[in-house]
Amino acid sequence: MSIFKKIITFRPSFTVRILTGLISMLILLSVCTFIGLADQTRLNVRAAEFDARSIEAGAKVYFEQCARCHGVKGEGVEGLGPALASEQFVGRIELVRDGMQLQTVKVVKPSTRMEQIGWTGTLQDYILGVTASGIPVKTSNVWDVNHPTFSERFGGPLRDDQIRNVTNFIVNYGLNPLPDDQALLPPAPGEGMAPRPTPVPLTPQQEAGREVYLAKGCTACHAIRGVGAQGAIGPNLTRIGAVSEERIASDSYKTNLKDQPPATTGAEYIRQSILHPNAYVVAQCPQGPCPAGVMPQNYEQQLTPEELDNLVDYLNSLK
Ligand code: HEC
Numbered sequence: 001m002s003i004f005k006k007i008i009t010f011r012p013s014f015t016v017r018i019l020t021g022l023i024s025m026l027i028l029l030s031v032c033t034f035i036g037l038a039d040q041t042r043l044n045v046r047a048a049e050f051d052a053r054s055i056e057a058g059a060k061v062y063f064e065q066c067a068r069c070h071g072v073k074g075e076g077v078e079g080l081g082p083a084l085a086s087e088q089f090v091g092r093i094e095l096v097r098d099g100m101q102l103q104t105v106k107v108v109k110p111s112t113r114m115e116q117i118g119w120t121g122t123l124q125d126y127i128l129g130v131t132a133s134g135i136p137v138k139t140s141n142v143w144d145v146n147h148p149t150f151s152e153r154f155g156g157p158l159r160d161d162q163i164r165n166v167t168n169f170i171v172n173y174g175l176n177p178l179p180d181d182q183a184l185l186p187p188a189p190g191e192g193m194a195p196r197p198t199p200v201p202l203t204p205q206q207e208a209g210r211e212v213y214l215a216k217g218c219t220a221c222h223a224i225r226g227v228g229a230q231g232a233i234g235p236n237l238t239r240i241g242a243v244s245e246e247r248i249a250s251d252s253y254k255t256n257l258k259d260q261p262p263a264t265t266g267a268e269y270i271r272q273s274i275l276h277p278n279a280y281v282v283a284q285c286p287q288g289p290c291p292a293g294v295m296p297q298n299y300e301q302q303l304t305p306e307e308l309d310n311l312v313d314y315l316n317s318l319k
């Protein structure tokens, strides 16, 4: 008798049949469970990827809308906005993966800023709220501006998903926050209402230089705290008198300067930046890497030597 025939004529007892049925069902069940679990992992991985996409999209919103007041690294800009990347603001977080590859955010150190202002909700909700509706009243004299309203629900430029994305981007600073001493921290509630110290008065030449700055279109691209429009295409010039010294001491300046002798003083650097904007292209602008060839290259023809001297003198006084 062939094996084949044996199989066909095999008639197991009732118990064996029940047992076989039970065992196959168990196998089927465990296969299903396994597939289900594997799928859950895939879903979790997908959620993490989605977060990464959201943070990336948020970075774009941040550079277009927030960096001019909060700084390209979230370090804050004098007079315009506090740090958002400081450890004080975002605290410290870690990403942990559990056995199922589920990525969760673990708060290692909570935001002390939330404690300071007595906010009992989450950091996310605070950022969402401030960004969406703005801050209609000035809470301190430290800032030149009121917080803009960003949600299109209140007449601003951003959709809900863009506000969520930029919030995720800011919360993500918590993975690697700026030490508080490298960030411009906001005053505590109730502080910062004192009148500002009287600024050092400008000399008549510097005053004339300020007029040149306002008249020659620099404000379209640059911002100086308290002066003219808040251009965000070129670097913020509020502290250019001090920044210029940092620039000439930097490796980036020494290696990237082209076609011009290196400036030896801050004033020379400022003059060079105005006359030959492409000789050295600054790395970071408020909306991301600085574009080369955007700053007009004909100021030598547009400005008289006296106007140029006064302009440089004025900018160099901003420390
Ligand atoms: C025109 C300048 C300006 C722009 C643009 C701006 N902010 Fe602000 N932001 C401020 C100022 C000023 C404050 C402090 C306001 C206050 O406390 O009165 C602030 C505060 C905040 C705070 C609260 C910080 C804290 O420590 O309490 C958050 C969050 C914030 N901004 C998010 C954003 C986001 C997100 C964007 C971009 C979508 C943005 N801001 C764009 C000026 C600005």
Ligand code: HEC
Pocket: 213, 216, 217, 218, 219, 220, 221, 222, 233, 234, 235, 236, 240, 243, 244, 247, 270, 273, 274, 277, 278, 280, 281, 282, 285, 290, 291, 292, 293, 294, 295, 296, 299, 311
């Ligand atoms: C159309 C936009 C635009 C205009 C107008 C413009 N700039 Fe600029 N400026 C830029 C950009 C972009 C940069 C950064 C890229 C570079 O270094 O060339 C820059 C760089 C600078 C720097 C160097 C800043 C730094 O942090 O090192 C100075 C100083 C400066 N501009 C002054 C001026 C002055 C003064 C005027 C008006 C006479 C002016 N700019 C007009 C776009 C502009």
